Amino acid sequence: MLQFELLKTEGLARRGRLTLNHGVVQTPIFMPVGTYGTVKGVTPRSLEEMQAQIILGNTFHLWMRPGLDVIRQFGGLHRFERWDRPILTDSGGFQVWSLGEMRKISEEGVRFASPVNGDKLFLTPEISMQIQTVLDSDIVMQFDECTPYEVKGHLTTDAEARASMELSLRWAQRCRAEFARLENRNALFGIVQGGMFEHLREESLAALVDMDFPGYAIGGVSVGEPKEEMLRIMAHTPHRLPAHKPRYLMGVGTPEDLVAGVAAGVDMFDCVMPTRNARNGHLFTRFGDLKLRNARHRADERPLDETCSCYACRGTTAPDGSVAGGFSRAYLHHLERCGEMLGPMLCTIHNLHYYLNLMREIRESLEAGRFEAFRVQFAKDRARGV
Structure with a gap:
């Protein structure tokens, strides 16, 4: 089931509400990435406290480990990982792309060696739909070929991007047919491909719209292209998708990218950046990015962000309303230098809270009709510096 309501617009930016089998998602939204059935460094309870509405799982990796027999035993991914809110699963296409020379793509699907144990495996559009049906994710992604920015040292040509895009379209038809055969009651999204070529993006988009998917994603960005190329495709494609259906920009990105994406008409985002960067001492704040490993933080008593209400910055609120203060930059710097696991955990809580709060502020600005003022x-604020 999927129902999308467009509540308000300002320019191309959209405020919406997405109803799925496991709950309601307010858009625009950022979706934390939980590749192996867990968002690294945080508990499900922490995700709920920071008001995460929907998280990701990964078809490819969950197929490898723990395997479908285990997840089927639990009736799907929700009960297995103890998350009762919506889940979106990637189809495995990006992971296949990342295998590089280790995989062989044909019309039928992709043959590759398991990165876990070396087993010979074969992933097809049909198998991807079967895996995601077992996972019981609220949003299922079509199996596609992620068009690379470069091929063996040269930029992908128009002809190469076209061949890849047309293969993804044929796979989209097969995904749609198998999804229907399986009587999957969740929602299947098509993925717009076409590389860095606007005319191919438009052809892909038109063909997918003819297939009438419940929602659409923009794939093939954040695959090594320069930032200006990604921004060009992001500005070109979203507003050409049907207005009455949700739009998802895959794998993007920085806080600035999210704000620009909303301005271009995107409803949904995901990226490993807030969690991955947190594990490397790279923090996002209202006033710019903070590199925790820098020696200047060694004795700094301030929190990461004085305007942030996350557990790392503010601590906890007692029943009487009193606040037990958060953690200083000096303490987090110390944890980082010592390799203590608490450091990445607190930093991950902060970064995810920052991203989710940014999206909440964007939604509020759209509701108030002041999104452009918010952008300014x-x-x-981001340019001011920490």
Whole structure:
């Protein structure tokens, strides 16, 4: 089941509400990435406290480990990982792309050696739909070929991007047919491909719209292209998708990318950046990025962000309303230098809270009709520096 309501617009930016089998998602939204059935460094309870509405799982990796027999035993991914809110699963296409020379793509599907134990495996559009049906994810992604920015040292040509895009379209038809055969009651999204070529993006988009998917994603960005190329495709494609269906930009990105994406008409985002960067001491704040490993933080008593209400910055609120203060930059710097696991955990809580709060502020600005004013203030704050 999927129902999308467009509640308000400002320019191309959209405020919406997405109803799925496991709950309601307010858009625009950022979706934390939980590749192996867990968002690294945080508990499900922490995700709920920071008001995460929907998280990701990964078809490819969950197929490898723990395997479908285990997840089937639990009736799907929700009960297995103890998360009762919506889940979106990637189809495995990006992971296949990342295998590089280790995989062989044909019309039928992709043959590759398991990165876990070396077993010879074969992933097809049909198998991807079967796996995701066992996972019981609320949003299922079609199996596609992620068009690379470069092929063996040269930029992908128009002809190469076209061949890849047309293969993804044929796979989209097969995904749609298998999804229907399986009587999957969740929602299947098509993925717009076409590389860095606008005319191919438009052809892919038109063909997918003819297939009438419940929602659409924009894939093939954040695959090594320069930032300006990604921004060009992000500005070109979203508003050409049907207005009455959700739009998802895959694998993007920085806080600035999210704000620009919303301005271009995107409803949904995901990226490993807030969690991956947190594990490397790279923090996002209202006033710019903070590199925790820098020696200047060694004795700094301030929190990461004085305007942030996350557990790392503010601590906890007692029943009487009193606040037990958060953690200083000095303490987090110390944890980082010592390799203590608490450091990445607290940093991950902060980064995810920052991203989710940013999206909440965007939604509120759209509701108030002041998104453009929000964009201006956002840029000023981020440029101010920590």
